[in-house]
Amino acid sequence: MFIKDLFKQKRLVYSFEIFPPKLTSPIDTVYKTIEELAILNPDYISVTYGAGGSVNNNRTCELSSLVKNKYGIEALAHLTCINSDEEKITKIVDSLNKNNVKNILALRGDVNGEQNLEDSYKYAYQLIEYLKERGNVCLGAACYPEGHIQSDNIDKDIMHLKNKVDAGADFLISQLFFDNSLYYNFLDKAYKKGINVPIQAGIMPVTNKKQIERIASLSGAYLPEKFIKIMDKYEYNPEALRDAGIAYATEQIVDLVSSGVNGIHLYTMNNPYIANKITTSISSLINHINKEAI
Template identity: 60%
Template sequence: MKIIDSFNNKKVIFSFEIFPPKGDTPIEKIYDTLEEISSLGGDYISVTYGAGGSVRDNKTVEVSSLIKNKYGVESLSHLTCINSTKDNLDEIINKLNENNVRNILALRGDIPESGETKGDFKYAYELIGYLKEKVDFGIAAACYPEGHFQCENLHDDIIRLKEKVDCGVDYLITQLFLDNNIFYNYLDRITKARINVPIEAGIMPVINKRQIQTISKLCGATIPEKFIKIISKYEHSKEALRDAGIAYAVEQIVDLLSSGVRGIHLYTMNNPYVAKKILENVNSIIKSINE
């Protein structure tokens, strides 16, 4: 099933993101996480793109297959194209298709620190166009409420987003944000740009100080003063900061749901406890909207 069908059948959907075991870590290490998150009843689970450009050394395909075929939950496999050839991608696409995984989040991927790239693709829209020609998959793409950190300004970033959508994207998932007003302003701007596909709001519950440093480094998301106060107040208590981070994410999600967001995509960081606690707090709201 294509994930866009869930958007067409429901007013709001709820999904999770996990990442596969890294490096030489055995795939079995993620089994407990898969078991718990799959049992939560989300509309789908996305799997981030592992290192390596082939089926042999990329655990994304295997984890996506487990979610779909063992646990019976729709899966969304991330796929990056930078430094990939068409042959590389064909191998992965064919393996996904063989395993009944037919939803892809099409991404450019990170440019190496050297700045040098090779392969057949440079941008996500090229990958999207290639996928549309090759297979009848559901295709999602990423969007950035504060602009991609490598784009000069938000205006240009939205132009790039329009190119991706025009190539055949079914729906969009946002980069994480911690201030809902940033998201609402972004929605206004992309609506004016005639981008009308459903958008899922990406929410990351921040439960330790290290995550803040990672967020700032990787995507430059704005850290609201309200959240800085939470970190400063509870950073020396692991449980208190965890619970405060969960409460903050719940508050964000309730506000988003009340404002008519089409979906929530929870970046779980492979933490089933946090995912479960958040869903417990908003599940009745989601059910009420979808009745």
């Protein structure tokens, strides 16, 4: 099933993200993670792009196939295009298609200053255009509630986002954020610019202070005072910080689903325990909202 059809069937789509292990680590370390996440019955599971592997050794393809074909859950395979030519992209997409994975999150990817971009795709919308022309695929794209860290401002960033939608993106997944008001402001601006595809809110439960400091520096995400207090208060108590991070993310999600967002995409960091705690806490809300849509 195309993920875009899930949004037509459900008032609220709920999904998880996982990432492949490094090429130096055995891939079966993620098998148990997928098995435990599958029990929670998400609408789909996305698999981030495993850079560094060959087309025939692409761990994103392998894990996406496992999600789809062993557990019967729709898989969303991430695909980055920077420094890739049409031949490489085509081989990866053909491999995904052969494994019955037909949902792709089309991304630009991180730019390395040493890369030669002359013969590669430079922007996500170019990848989306190419994949849309091939057909028989559902395409997601990324959006940034606070603006991409390399963008001058949020309004300019939303113009670039509109390019992705006009190129054929069927739905959007947001970067993580910790202040829901910023997300609501983003939605308002996006809708006013004519972006009319479903938008999922990306939520990351934080369980490690160094982790969030690194993520915030890379993404530019604003850290509210309330959030900082939690990090500072429980910094040296891992269990308390984990539970506080779960509670904060759950509170965010309760507010978002009660405000009518299209979906929640949980960045699990390959941690089924956290995903289980949050899913158990909000399952009745999700069921209630989706029953209303029937």
